[in-house]
Amino acid sequence: MKNNNLKAWLYLLPAVLFLGFFLVYPLIDVLIYSFEEGYNYASQTYFGVGSYNFSYVLHDPYFLQALKNTFILVIITVPVSTALSMLISVALSSIQKLRNLFQTVYFLPYVTNTLAVGLVFMILFKQTPYSDGLVNTVLSWFGISAIDFISGPYWAKMLVLCIYTVWVVMPFKILILTGSLASVDEIYYNAAKVDGTSKWRIFRKITLPMISPTVFYLIITGFIGAFKAYSDAVALFGTDLNAAEMNTIVGYIYDMLYGTSGGYPSYASAAAIILFVIVLTITCINLLVSKKHVHY
Amino acid sequence: MDYEKIEKAARNRKRALNTVIYILLAVWALVVLFPFYWMILTSLKSYAAYNSEWVPQLITFSPTLQNYVDAFTAVPLGGYFVNTLIFTLATTAIMLVVTVLAAFAFSRLEFKGKNLVFTLFLSLMMIPSELVVITNYVTITDLDMRNTFLGLILPSVASVFYIYLLKENFSQIPDELYYAAKVDGTSDLRYLLKVMLPICKPTVITVTVLKVIECWNSYVWPRLVTDDQAYFLVSNGIQEIRENGFGRENIPAMMAAVVVISVPLIVLFLIFRKKIMAGVSRGGMKG
Amino acid sequence: MKVTLQNLTKIYPSRNKKQPKEVVAVSNFNFEIADGQLIGLLGPSGCGKSTTLNLLSGLQKPTSGKIFFGDDDVTDLPAENRGVGLVFQNYALYPHLTVKQNITFPLENLKGKDKLSKEKMAEMALEAARLVQIDELMDRKPAELSGGQQQRVAIARALVKNPRILLLDEPLSNLDARLRLQTREEIRRIQRSTGITTIFVTHDQEEAMSISDLIVVMKEGVVHQIGKPQEVYDEPANLFVAKFLGTPPINVFNAAVKEGKLFIGEEAVLNVGNIAEGEVVAAIRPEGFVVDKNGVFTCDLERVEVMGRDISVVATHKESQNEVIRAIVGSENLASVNGATVRFSLKRNKVYVFKKENGERLF
Numbered sequence: 001m002k003n004n005n006l007k008a009w010l011y012l013l014p015a016v017l018f019l020g021f022f023l024v025y026p027l028i029d030v031l032i033y034s035f036e037e038g039y040n041y042a043s044q045t046y047f048g049v050g051s052y053n054f055s056y057v058l059h060d061p062y063f064l065q066a067l068k069n070t071f072i073l074v075i076i077t078v079p080v081s082t083a084l085s086m087l088i089s090v091a092l093s094s095i096q097k098l099r100n101l102f103q104t105v106y107f108l109p110y111v112t113n114t115l116a117v118g119l120v121f122m123i124l125f126k127q128t129p130y131s132d133g134l135v136n137t138v139l140s141w142f143g144i145s146a147i148d149f150i151s152g153p154y155w156a157k158m159l160v161l162c163i164y165t166v167w168v169v170m171p172f173k174i175l176i177l178t179g180s181l182a183s184v185d186e187i188y189y190n191a192a193k194v195d196g197t198s199k200w201r202i203f204r205k206i207t208l209p210m211i212s213p214t215v216f217y218l219i220i221t222g223f224i225g226a227f228k229a230y231s232d233a234v235a236l237f238g239t240d241l242n243a244a245e246m247n248t249i250v251g252y253i254y255d256m257l258y259g260t261s262g263g264y265p266s267y268a269s270a271a272a273i274i275l276f277v278i279v280l281t282i283t284c285i286n287l288l289v290s291k292k293h294v295h296y
Numbered sequence: 297m298d299y300e301k302i303e304k305a306a307r308n309r310k311r312a313l314n315t316v317i318y319i320l321l322a323v324w325a326l327v328v329l330f331p332f333y334w335m336i337l338t339s340l341k342s343y344a345a346y347n348s349e350w351v352p353q354l355i356t357f358s359p360t361l362q363n364y365v366d367a368f369t370a371v372p373l374g375g376y377f378v379n380t381l382i383f384t385l386a387t388t389a390i391m392l393v394v395t396v397l398a399a400f401a402f403s404r405l406e407f408k409g410k411n412l413v414f415t416l417f418l419s420l421m422m423i424p425s426e427l428v429v430i431t432n433y434v435t436i437t438d439l440d441m442r443n444t445f446l447g448l449i450l451p452s453v454a455s456v457f458y459i460y461l462l463k464e465n466f467s468q469i470p471d472e473l474y475y476a477a478k479v480d481g482t483s484d485l486r487y488l489l490k491v492m493l494p495i496c497k498p499t500v501i502t503v504t505v506l507k508v509i510e511c512w513n514s515y516v517w518p519r520l521v522t523d524d525q526a527y528f529l530v531s532n533g534i535q536e537i538r539e540n541g542f543g544r545e546n547i548p549a550m551m552a553a554v555v556v557i558s559v560p561l562i563v564l565f566l567i568f569r570k571k572i573m574a575g576v577s578r579g580g581m582k583g
Numbered sequence: 584m585k586v587t588l589q590n591l592t593k594i595y596p597s598r599n600k601k602q603p604k605e606v607v608a609v610s611n612f613n614f615e616i617a618d619g620q621l622i623g624l625l626g627p628s629g630c631g632k633s634t635t636l637n638l639l640s641g642l643q644k645p646t647s648g649k650i651f652f653g654d655d656d657v658t659d660l661p662a663e664n665r666g667v668g669l670v671f672q673n674y675a676l677y678p679h680l681t682v683k684q685n686i687t688f689p690l691e692n693l694k695g696k697d698k699l700s701k702e703k704m705a706e707m708a709l710e711a712a713r714l715v716q717i718d719e720l721m722d723r724k725p726a727e728l729s730g731g732q733q734q735r736v737a738i739a740r741a742l743v744k745n746p747r748i749l750l751l752d753e754p755l756s757n758l759d760a761r762l763r764l765q766t767r768e769e770i771r772r773i774q775r776s777t778g779i780t781t782i783f784v785t786h787d788q789e790e791a792m793s794i795s796d797l798i799v800v801m802k803e804g805v806v807h808q809i810g811k812p813q814e815v816y817d818e819p820a821n822l823f824v825a826k827f828l829g830t831p832p833i834n835v836f837n838a839a840v841k842e843g844k845l846f847i848g849e850e851a852v853l854n855v856g857n858i859a860e861g862e863v864v865a866a867i868r869p870e871g872f873v874v875d876k877n878g879v880f881t882c883d884l885e886r887v888e889v890m891g892r893d894i895s896v897v898a899t900h901k902e903s904q905n906e907v908i909r910a911i912v913g914s915e916n917l918a919s920v921n922g923a924t925v926r927f928s929l930k931r932n933k934v935y936v937f938k939k940e941n942g943e944r945l946f
Contacts, residue, residue: 004405004406004407005407005408007405007407007484008401008405008406008407008410009401009407011397011398011400011401011405012397012398012401012402012413014393014394014397014398015394015395015397015398015454015459016398018394018450018453018454019417019420019454019456021435022428022432022435022450022451022453022454023420023423023428023454023456024420025431026427026428026429026430026431026432026435027423027427027428029430029431029434030427030428030430030431033430033431087320088320088321088324091317091320091321092321094317095314095317095318095321098318098321102321102325103573104566104569105325105328105329106324106325106328107565107569107572107573108328108329108332108562108565109328110509110576111509111561111562111564111565111572112513112558112561112562113512113513113530113531113534113554113557113558113561114513114515114531115513115515115531115534115535116530116531116534116553116554116557116558117331117332117335117554117558119335119534119538119550119551119554120331120332120334120335120338120551120554121331123334123338123547123551124331124334128545130347130348130349130350131347131349131350131351131352132350132351133352134334134352137351137352167327167328167331170328172576175573175576175577176577179577185675187671187673187675188675188677190642190662190669190671190675191669191671191675191677192688193641193642193661193662193663194640194641194642194662194663194665194667194668194669195688195689195692195740195744196662196663196664196666196689196692196693196744197663197688197689197692198663198692198694199313201691201692205677205680205688206677209677209679210678210679224424228424228426230516231515231516231531234515234535238535238538238539239535239539250426250516253426253429253430254429254516254519254520257429257430257433257520258433258519258520265430265431265433265434268430269430272426272427272430273427275424275426276424276426276427279424299655299656299657299659299660302660302661302664303659303660303661306660306661306663306664
């Protein structure tokens with residue numbers, strides 16, 4: 001038995017070492033950082049212990065901007081992407097021909113480099129002195145004058161960010177939803193059909209309740225993912241997100257750590273913990289709501 | 297009741313609905329594919345041609361490969377590419393070893409406190425990477441490992457989720473096989489390599505492919521620990537190209553770089569399409 | 584509601600190129616079901632009985648042929664508009680709805696002038712629930728019910744909208760033996776009291792024979808015989824029907840007809856009158872044997888199984904197609920059955936003769 005214990009730990013050793021060093025220790029450390037006031041990275045000293053870091057971050061206009069951006073992004077993209085992926089998944093599940101082809105195509109954005117494809121979105125939306133860009137050209141057919149979506153007004157930039165975010169998160173949602181829809185036994189649909197149920201009612205009264213656990217799973221992960229948005233914004237607006245007014249909470253953390261305004265791990269830690277608390281709260285609320293509405 | 301009327305109405309409704317469904321699906325397919333088309337198209341336009349288009353053209357009649365030449369010569373795209381390849385392969389390989397060993401311990405070996413340790417492991421899944429990246433950055437800097445492959449790779453190796461995924465699969469192998477192997481005098485390690493891994497090959501492939509995707513697209517960590525172009529990965533490289541790129545805003549060349557970066561994963565996806573989609577739907581999440 | 588099937592045929596096209604054979608699930612089915620009858624579709628699995636049910640419900644479309652409800656041609660009418668009640672094999676109760684919501688579900692589908700008030704719906708649901716005696720369980724979820732209770736809910740849901748016909752797919756197959764007996768009587772009672780033309784599918788002959796007005800015996804898409812249960816048992820149209828009905832199964836022998844006599848082996852066992860001479864297949868019901876010292880039919884005795892009222896004489900015969908022959912005789916014969924052989928005389932109306940080539944009935 002002793003021998004066995006030793007052997008088991010030997011097998012676990014690499015994982016324990018890596019996780020301990022790069023996951024557990026940092027977790028504790030980040031808490032300590034966040035309460036060390038006036039931490040100086042170069043001299044590794046600090047003045048005292050307290051909540052100043054949190055108060056600084058919460059009063060930092062850049063952080064407030066990032067907070068606002070992140071919330072807008074979450075509030076728009078989570079419902080839009082969930083509803084849109086639901087629509088597409090239901091459509092996809094109701095056809096036979098070309099289904100595999102569509103499924104493959106829809107999954108493509110998942111395997112692409114967010115930064116790289118973000119550049120394509122940027123040039124599609126960007127207005128330059130040489131060209132209004134493709135999107136503006138299309139808009140002009142409808143009599144809408146050209147807008148610079150990349151370095152123009154705030155709402156235009158936010159719109160592009162939302163569109164790109166939705167485009168990026170759709171593959172995962174469509175994949176999960178079509179899988180979930182396929183798992184609903186056809187016998188329920190047949191039963192409803194024989195009883196003369198309309199398609200819409202079948203969807204609302206049978207399909208939706210039966211896949212509700214999946215839908216809530218998607219909403220929860222969608223919230224978490226959207227709160228951690230960062231590289232989408234970088235792809236569209238470059239690394240200096242503060243200047244573009246497009247920073248996100250995660251972006252703020254990295255900027256505090258490293259980058260033009262960097263070198264403040266304490267502030268970064270405080271911001272990271274604030275983000276964690278927000279995500280945790282929203283997830284708990286989601287779970288409470290889902291308990292009420294999910295039927296299994 | 298007029299049955300013919302009902303039948304006809306039902307037929308028509310069905311046809312109309314089908315049309316709407318296919319239109320919807322086609323439109324979304326277009327939305328998904330268009331950026332890919334646009335990046336390939338743009339990468340084939342010459343610099344002069346692209347900049348002279350006030351109204352972007354949907355097709356080009358004089359495609360050129362010059363941009364691809366530029367992408368590899370004017371900026372160190374080849375270097376980014378090799379870096380990413382090294383990073384991806386090394387990280388995935390080490391991750392596999394660590395993960396397989398840990399999953400084996402959890403699924404097959406008996407030791408004191410196994411359940412407690414496994415629960416602790418699972419609870420680690422909830423820790424967001426944003427929280428730990430700060431200390432890791434400081435650690436790597438303190439260890440003087442910025443701008444090294446070790447610094448890039450080490451913190452990306454361990455993954456609780458993959459250990460969990462593999463452990464679940466390992467646990468499905470019936471105990472009898474293990475006892476049979478024991479009776480035949482097979483060592484644990486040999487049993488793991490010769491019996492468990494081959495049986496669980498699909499999951500191992502899934503984990504590998506998911507990790508490769510993750511590595512190929514990773515941006516945040518590489519950005520933090522590298523500021524020397526010689527160690528840039530493709531994500532940072534593309535950002536660098538965008539900001540300081542070709543000396544001028546050379547969008548066609550930039551798109552050529554984007555195409556080059558995107559192709560490996562798309563090819564990988566098309567080969568392992570079923571496995572990747574199954575793997576992702578089993579709970580993989582991006583990032 | 585009278586139901587008429589006219590040349591009803593369903594052919595499944597081949598699934599892939601490697602296997603180009605199409606499957607004929609139902610072939611040229613003609614049948615007229617009088618109003619208010621209980622019909623049992625009987626056959627081994629894959630015989631097309633479930634397909635027939637799906638064609639009746641409208642979930643599948645026939646390849647050719649027509650279906651009439653009364654005088655209305657409903658062949659192309661979608662399932663939604665047919666107004667049939669269908670009870671699925673595993674009930675298909677919506678797991679997220681309570682019993683009451685499940686039963687009310689079909690009523691809520693009614694639109695326009697047929698739309699019902701909430702009170703009316705509740706009343707109808709309760710009435711249907713009372714009919715199947717589950718009115719105590721209205722607020723439970725399906726998962727909290729036993730198999731038999733789920734079955735009743737499924738029947739209530741099918742009945743609540745006053746269907747034109749009621750279809751049941753293997754209604755008893757998911758129940759244990761005791762419940763099965765009880766439920767099949769229940770189905771009979773409900774069918775009698777509602778008077779709805781009812782068609783049910785089963786692979787269990789006992790189930791079909793015990794409650795049906797008429798049974799339809801099917802195999803590989805072809806209807807082999809339609810008739811009252813006792814008639815089909817007593818006068819099977821062909822070898823398949825004879826073999827399919829009856830427990831223990833009928834005893835089948837290689838036999839021959841010579842000069843108006845049926846020969847099994849060397850022995851002439853029965854006068855069969857003027858039928859074509861040659862090799863035939865003879866079949867004898869287990870109850871067709873009479874133990875008789877001077878009997879015409881000699882078998883090698885294997886063993887005797889005591890069942891109480893009856894005994895089962897297990898024997899062998901070199902011409903038997905079954906491994907053993909089973910004869911059910913009264914227990915008073917117990918003492919006289921011993922030794923290496925047993926001799927029987929045969930009851931004339933329990934012996935059938937079929938053509939060797941196609942199993943067609945000769946006698």
